[in-house]
Every structure is written in C-alpha cells, then in structure tokens.
Amino acid sequence: MLTVVRLFFFALATPLLILFLLAFYVTDKHPRVENHWLLSPQDINRARMILNGQASPDPLATLKTLRLEKKDLNIAANHLLNQYFNGAAQVHLKENHFRLEASIQLPFNHLNPYLNFGFTLSNQNGKPTISALTVGPLTLPNDHANGFLEGLINHSDLNQYYLLAARHIRTLAITRDAFTLTYYWTPKAYAAAQQLLTHSANLEALAFYQHHLVQTLKHHDRNWRLSLATLLQALFKESLARAPDLDPIKENQAIIMVTGLYTLQQNIAALFPKNAAPEKAKYLPVFMYQRVDMAKHFISSALLSTVNNAAFSQRLGQQKELHDGTVGKGFSFIDLAANRAGIRFAKAATDSEKSARRLQRIMAKITSYQAFMPDVRDFPENIKAPAFKLKYHSTTSTAYRQQLQLIDQKIAASAIYQDR
Numbered sequence: 001m002l003t004v005v006r007l008f009f010f011a012l013a014t015p016l017l018i019l020f021l022l023a024f025y026v027t028d029k030h031p032r033v034e035n036h037w038l039l040s041p042q043d044i045n046r047a048r049m050i051l052n053g054q055a056s057p058d059p060l061a062t063l064k065t066l067r068l069e070k071k072d073l074n075i076a077a078n079h080l081l082n083q084y085f086n087g088a089a090q091v092h093l094k095e096n097h098f099r100l101e102a103s104i105q106l107p108f109n110h111l112n113p114y115l116n117f118g119f120t121l122s123n124q125n126g127k128p129t130i131s132a133l134t135v136g137p138l139t140l141p142n143d144h145a146n147g148f149l150e151g152l153i154n155h156s157d158l159n160q161y162y163l164l165a166a167r168h169i170r171t172l173a174i175t176r177d178a179f180t181l182t183y184y185w186t187p188k189a190y191a192a193a194q195q196l197l198t199h200s201a202n203l204e205a206l207a208f209y210q211h212h213l214v215q216t217l218k219h220h221d222r223n224w225r226l227s228l229a230t231l232l233q234a235l236f237k238e239s240l241a242r243a244p245d246l247d248p249i250k251e252n253q254a255i256i257m258v259t260g261l262y263t264l265q266q267n268i269a270a271l272f273p274k275n276a277a278p279e280k281a282k283y284l285p286v287f288m289y290q291r292v293d294m295a296k297h298f299i300s301s302a303l304l305s306t307v308n309n310a311a312f313s314q315r316l317g318q319q320k321e322l323h324d325g326t327v328g329k330g331f332s333f334i335d336l337a338a339n340r341a342g343i344r345f346a347k348a349a350t351d352s353e354k355s356a357r358r359l360q361r362i363m364a365k366i367t368s369y370q371a372f373m374p375d376v377r378d379f380p381e382n383i384k385a386p387a388f389k390l391k392y393h394s395t396t397s398t399a400y401r402q403q404l405q406l407i408d409q410k411i412a413a414s415a416i417y418q419d420r
Helices: 002-025 041-050 070-084 142-154 158-168 187-197 203-218 226-242 248-261 292-306 312-325 335-351 353-363 385-392 396-411
Strands: 063-069 086-094 096-104 116-123 127-135 170-174 178-184
Touching: 063 070, 070 086, 070 096, 070 248, 116 170, 203 226, 203 248, 203 312, 226 248, 226 292, 226 353, 248 292, 248 335, 248 353, 292 335, 385 396
Parallel strands: none
Antiparallel strands: 063 178, 086 096, 096 116, 116 127, 170 178
8 A cells, every 4th residue: 555655646746856857957058049139119019910810911801811021920929928938039931941949038947047949830731840849958859749749739728729720720831931821710710719818807807897997087077187096096996895705816907907908098898709898988198297108108017917927028118118219219217117116016916815905905095106106207218229328238237237226126115015
C-alpha cells in the first residue's frame, strides 16, 4: 500500500518537476528578439483591425481574402504578444513559408528571465504545417512539432479558437511579399467569434453599470466639467448596493470597462449580442486636473490592465510617449504618470477579493480624483526626441528611472492606497 501511495504522489509531482527543470533549461539570459517595432497609434489600430478580422477589402463578403504584408504581420504579432506578455516578435516572409521568432520576459525566473521560441509555418498542399519549432536551445523534430502544438491546443482554451478558425479557412498562400488567407465568414461565424472573444466579460454586470453611467450623466450639471471621479464614484457606490455574494473583482472589471469605453468614446454595444445592447450614453469629455488627456491615459491603462494586460499597458504608455517625442507633441511624464496610476488602480481593483472590496468601499466615498490620481502637472512634458535623448538618454538610464520613482512615490501616497 505504501508503494502505491508513493507512486501516486510521484505521478502528481513528476509533471511539476519536469516543468520546473524545463523552466531553467529552456530559458535564456538574453532575448533572441529585441523589440524593434515601436507601435504608433496608427499601427495599433491596424493591428486591432487585423486581429478583429476588419482588414478585408470587402467587409460584407461571405468569402473574404486577407492579404498581410511583412509589416502587417509584425505589427499584429507584437500587438497580440504584448497583450499577454512582455516580449517581442519578428516575422520573416519567404517563398511558401514564414518564420516567427519571439522572446518573452518571464516574471518568475531572474536567473534566465527570457523564453525564446520560434516556428516556421509553411503551406503543404493547402494545409498550414508547422516545422522547425524551437523552445530555447531545444528544436523539436518536424514530425513531432505539429503533434506537440495540436496537443497543446486540444488540452487548453485555444481549442475552441482553433476549431472555429479551421472550420472557415479555405486557402492559404505565402510569398516573399505577403501572407494571403481566404476564408468563409458568415453571421453565425461572427457571432461565435464574438462570443469567444468576450466570454470573460460579465455582460449582465456591464449592462448594470452602463445603465447607472447613463443615469449619472443625466443628473450631471452641463455647466461643470465632467470629472472622471464623478463617474467612478457613482459606479463604485452602486457596486456596494449589489448582492454581496457577487465576485468583487468581476464587478470592478465591469466598472472600469464601462467607464473606460465611455471615456475613450468606444461603443459598448460591440460587446453584446445584436438587439441586446444597453442604452448608449451621450458623450461628454471626461477630465482630470482640467485635462482630457490625463483622464484618457489613466482609464485606458486601467482598462488594459483589468484584462490581464498590465505589461502591455505599461509598454504601450511608454511607447506612445516616445512616439510623441519623435513625431507628436513631445514626450510627457504627465501622461506617463497617468498611465502608471491607472495600472496601480487596476491592480488594487482586481488583485484579490479583499483588495477589490476595500477599493469599492473607498471609491464609493471619494469627492475628488485626487484620491486616486496625484497632481503631477509639475513634471516635464512636450519633450522632443533630441531633448529627451540629451537629458535622459534612454528609458533605462538613471535619470529616467529617477523620474519614474518620483511618479510612483506620488501615486503610492494617494488616499486610496493608505491603510485604513
């Protein structure tokens, strides 16, 4: 009997031990792929169109053809990767195949913090085939690569996405110039995809808070600027009146999503089935410290972070400011501070049930956005690229890090983060 018990626990422990060993064996000290794709706002919009299936020339056609050039593939790959990890990807197009290489920074392995991987996708008799699959220093034999990926897909949440895609893809063509995909897209397929992409959203909660957002706006005095604090306070107050057994993390996610979509002028109806969307709110600009841009930076970072995109949110904010320093109004530590405050806010809202409930209680009583966003208007902004390079050199310099430290100290001193 003792031997059976030992075998039982050994069977349980073996996969964990293997994963533990692999985590150190296949990881590297340095990334194989550096992030050379600085995504502009236009690039991000393009990536969203590609990933949402909106890049087809004729959106009404049942049989769609999607042609993606090298830049399109790299934009989409980096955008998608950084929604879930802190990493970089590089796509190379060849005749009849393309090669994807990627590097992910792991949060738990400080000795070898990077996981490098890659694969080649080729067109074999009209069927996409994976080969040359590499994970760190390991290269899987070609006859095992597809089996490995199929097993990974079949035993994970990716299975439903894979089945939906495989059912509708008709042809695949890869040249040195572009990747071309022809596929069927019907209203039924669209509804299935929409359901998969929003399966984690609590539509009932979204509808509930959207209704109360609309009511809050109806009672707002139009002679006064609309404060982000007004919207958040009203919705968090409603969260306390809801049934106490509801998951506070999901409730907070819904509040941030509803507030974020409104502030960013995005239509919440896109998340709902047809004819089931809640009432649309009439838009008014949302302010913090008499600035619309601060409110947008704060809530957009919070919104991205609540759907497990904290790393992407932080990188996106930094990249956006670097892009502004090159071609826009200039780098802004004020905007960057709003980004970081939004990430910190989302963490407090969703880190645990305890922190989620605590934030609900505090936010329901706030009277100003100063409770969650410090006044950072004395930080430098409108810094053009040459001036930024002269003073800060890069985002890894001591001078730059010192500015971030001052920002984080101000955020940490906000009222909602103090022990009560």
